[in-house]
Amino acid sequence: MKFSGHFPLEDQVVLITGGSQGLGKQFAYKYFNETERTKIILVSRSDNKLYNVVRDIESNQTKPQAEINNNEPICLLNEYPDDLFLNRRIFYLPCDLSDFKEVDKLFGTLLEHRLYPTVILNCVGGSIPKHFKDLTPEELELGIDQNYKSVLTLSHTLLNKFNQLSNSHKSFSNSTSSSSTTTVAKTAEVTYKCHLVLFSSEVCFFPFIGYSQYAPLKVAMKSLINILRQELCSSEYNDNIKLSCVYPGNFKSEGFELEELTKPKITKIIEGPSYPISCIECCNKIVYWLDMGYNDVTTDFIGWVLMSVDMGLNKNNNKSFLYWLQLLIGGLANLLIVPIYMIICQWQIKSYFKESNKNGDDRQKQE
Numbered sequence: 339m340k341f342s343g344h345f346p347l348e349d350q351v352v353l354i355t356g357g358s359q360g361l362g363k364q365f366a367y368k369y370f371n372e373t374e375r376t377k378i379i380l381v382s383r384s385d386n387k388l389y390n391v392v393r394d395i396e397s398n399q400t401k402p403q404a405e406i407n408n409n410e411p412i413c414l415l416n417e418y419p420d421d422l423f424l425n426r427r428i429f430y431l432p433c434d435l436s437d438f439k440e441v442d443k444l445f446g447t448l449l450e451h452r453l454y455p456t457v458i459l460n461c462v463g464g465s466i467p468k469h470f471k472d473l474t475p476e477e478l479e480l481g482i483d484q485n486y487k488s489v490l491t492l493s494h495t496l497l498n499k500f501n502q503l504s505n506s507h508k509s510f511s512n513s514t515s516s517s518s519t520t521t522v523a524k525t526a527e528v529t530y531k532c533h534l535v536l537f538s539s540e541v542c543f544f545p546f547i548g549y550s551q552y553a554p555l556k557v558a559m560k561s562l563i564n565i566l567r568q569e570l571c572s573s574e575y576n577d578n579i580k581l582s583c584v585y586p587g588n589f590k591s592e593g594f595e596l597e598e599l600t601k602p603k604i605t606k607i608i609e610g611p612s613y614p615i616s617c618i619e620c621c622n623k624i625v626y627w628l629d630m631g632y633n634d635v636t637t638d639f640i641g642w643v644l645m646s647v648d649m650g651l652n653k654n655n656n657k658s659f660l661y662w663l664q665l666l667i668g669g670l671a672n673l674l675i676v677p678i679y680m681i682i683c684q685w686q687i688k689s690y691f692k693e694s695n696k697n698g699d700d701r702q703k704q705e
């Protein structure tokens with residue numbers, strides 16, 4: 339039985355990578371509008387997109403906030419007087435998450451500004467759905483950078499800087515009076531903990547045609563997470579780093595709209611059961627399940643079914659909703675449903691290629 343309260347929004351320092359659009363931006367809105375003391379740091383490659391998101395979030399704020407000294411969004415790479423800095427709750431920082439050196443510098447900047455992230459949401463990712471042979475080498479490398487290297491750099495840097503973060507956090511809490519009202523001071527009063535939330539996809543349970551630039555990296559990420567979960571049992575981290583993974587189904591983000599332009603028809607047919615929900619709905623579902631204490635989270639029914647079919651050795655027990663039922667359904671589905679579904683899927687793919695070849699022949703005859 340799970341109880342809520344495992345993912346509080348208030349009194350956090352939340353680092354959102356991939357925060358310039360889509361789900362990351364949605365999380366930024368949610369934290370800003372539903373809390374009063376939580377500090378938010380948005381990171382992505384584009385300085386100007388981040389600037390505009392921070393400005394829009396502050397200008398559209400739904401809750402009366404303390405008078406903001408000025409409405410200029412704060413980039414952490416610049417210097418600000420303490421009073422301006424301490425009165426602000428949302429900041430941005432350009433950084434390419436696929437670059438180890440840039441991520442190391444990112445954590446250096448956070449330490450310099452005494453922003454010790456208690457939640458890290460890695461929303462970096464994206465897909466260019468095409469047939470494998472039609473992808474360019476640059477698109478294939480982009481898929482690796484966005485969907486796997488960004489996870490590698492973030493998790494590797496966090497684990498290696500965790501002691502430094504803990505020690506700086508502790509000395510800050512000792513130097514800050516208990517009456518302090520800043521979020522960092524409030525979180526500084528307790529042992530430093532960090533909740534790393536990574537975003538895979540349903541396609542990691544069932545990689546299929548059209549997602550060759552994307553799905554294999556989401557599968558790689560799932561296996562890395564299972565290995566990291568084993569390593570995080572070490573007394574070095576003392577359970578102070580929690581690692582969750584979200585496996586979303588389709589949701590309508592800027593990235594989703596873009597991928598629809600190149601997505602092959604057969605890909606749309608296969609992923610039909612995952613109807614694209616709104617970003618807001620996806621964000622709220624993820625926060626709900628994380629708050630219920632689940633660490634392997636899906637956002638639609640078909641995702642839960644696909645996770646059930648994919649249980650095996652890569653699932654630590656009781657981290658997903660109705661885990662035991664998943665084991666049962668997964669076992670039965672693998673015996674009774676999957677073999678039939680794979681025949682149907684194979685037939686769909688063959689029909690798709692037959693139709694495309696026929697259309698190709700018709701086009702040649704017309705030319």
Ligand SMILES: NC(=O)C1=CN([C@@H]2O[C@H](COP(=O)(O)OP(=O)(O)OC[C@H]3O[C@@H](n4cnc5c(N)ncnc54)[C@H](OP(=O)(O)O)[C@@H]3O)[C@@H](O)[C@H]2O)C=CC1
Binds near residue numbers: 360434461
């Ligand atoms: N939308 C969907 O249907 C689904 C999405 N997902 C996953 O959910 C996550 C969020 O998806 P979604 O909101 O659609 O993503 P979007 O494509 O809308 O946004 C991706 C974000 O990542 C940033 N980004 C891309 N590359 C880098 C990089 N190298 N370094 C830093 N930032 C980078 C982009 O900003 P910038 O360009 O400024 O760098 C942007 O803010 C992704 O991991 C995605 O794979 C999973 C299943 C379904």
Ligand SMILES: CCCCCCCCCCCCCCCC(=O)[C@@H](N)CO
Binds near residue numbers: 612640671
């Ligand atoms: C028991 C057997 C049942 C088989 C049913 C198969 C249904 C497959 C649905 C897969 C949906 C994938 C959505 C995520 C796509 C994604 O990540 C991109 N949009 C990236 O942005």
